[in-house]
Amino acid sequence: MGHYFWQNVSKIAQQGLIVYPVRLLIIVLIWLSIASSVGSQPVQPLYQVEYEGVLTSYAAGYIRRALREAEAANAQALLVKLTPQGTVLAEARALAREIAEARVPVIIYISPAGHDAGAAGTWLLAAAHIAAMAPDSRFGIAAPLLAPVTGVSETTQDLLLEEQVQQFETWGAARQRNVTWAEQALRSGFITTAGQAIETTPPIIDIVARDLTELLQRLEGRVVTLSDGTQITLSTLGVRPLIIEVNLVEAVLLILANPTVVFFLLIMAGLAFYAEFLSPTVGILAGLGVLLLAGAIIGMIALPVQWLSVLGILIAFGLVAADLFVPSHGTLTVIGVGVMIASSLTLFDSTQAPGVAVALWAIILVALLIALFAIGGLWLALRSRNRPVVTGQEVLIGRLAEVRKRLDPEGMVFVEGALWRAVCENGVAEEGEYVRVTGIYALRLTVRRIDPQESSVQTS
16 A cells, blocks of 8 residues: 555656646746747838938928838838038928928938038928937028018018017927027028037037937937827837938939039030031031030029029120130130129029039139130131132132243143133243242233242242
8 A cells, every 4th residue: 555655656746847847848938939029029110311412392302202201101210311512491491391290200410520501401400300410510501591582571571580480489399499599590690510509508409429320329219209299219229221212303303403513504505506506417416405405494493593694604605606706816705704604603592592502613614614615716717717728719829830822921821730821920931931820810810930940949
């Protein structure tokens, strides 16, 4: 009986030693599975768009498309890395309003270090849910941020100004940022650096970051409140932003809207039309000129062009061309180049688009090329005027002719493969002698006898 009892106890112990570890192993596996499933939940994507250049309607359209894609993908944020090089104020103001009302957080990051964001930075940083700048960068302009509207009264201008000040104050209150500078910026101008902006109380911007990696680290855990009251906590550590690239149409439009590109297209179109006028090529150069002019017009649609300056460039071409036909000894060319330079410097309205201008190196390069072209044309024209006549009967003057019928004083001479009646001016010339043609009148040559030594030298 005792032996049977101890056998049962031994079996139970063995079963416990096996069952309990198995159960414990199953529990651990279940816990690891749950933890793994929780940890592997996907983080919302972070979208990124990068743009360097003039903020025109085409550039604003690219950023708007990126914003729509980020909203459609329910992204945790849209990071806009900007390197503005001038801006059209109306486009910057409209884009800022859309950014402020976006359904996803928008982070505006002015980069690289030391860059001047100008008016674009002023509008977009104020509207952004998170405003970030690289060290030593700055924003603002030394002119009124609100461009004057033509055709309205001063009272209306003040109302528009007050509306914009209230807009800045609304954005600042929602982001807990300083906007005491807004009225000064709108009325007379305001410039500040990243260091100054972060040190004010409260700060004008949220973050100063050297690069994108540091920016993502500083964004981790920040809570953003959208315009509809929704709060989103950012999780950016270890997240690789999804960059939204420009498509082909946007790339072409952005290139054409570059002020320097517009200037070059206008100049090349003018040269193509001028070359077609000088040497017709069955419309090939004219067709090229039309294409270049169309590209320039597409670019000018997005920029505030001063059409009087465009007219000045056309007048400059006319003056340079006229110098080829008018004996002004280069005066018209000098005037034309001067008009071209002045028109190029004022091609775009700086009050409507601060920072938008043709690159100075491009203006100097084109002025030198036009001057060289004009000098070459004048040299060819003068050379052709001084060149002896090589066609018609006048070409015979100065040539040597062989006497075929005695000149006493009238006879026949042979010159340039033809027989001519001729009259000798200085005596009698026998057959076989050489005389020099001095003139031609009524299909008859006048000739002069020459020394035998000169005749032998020249005939040899």
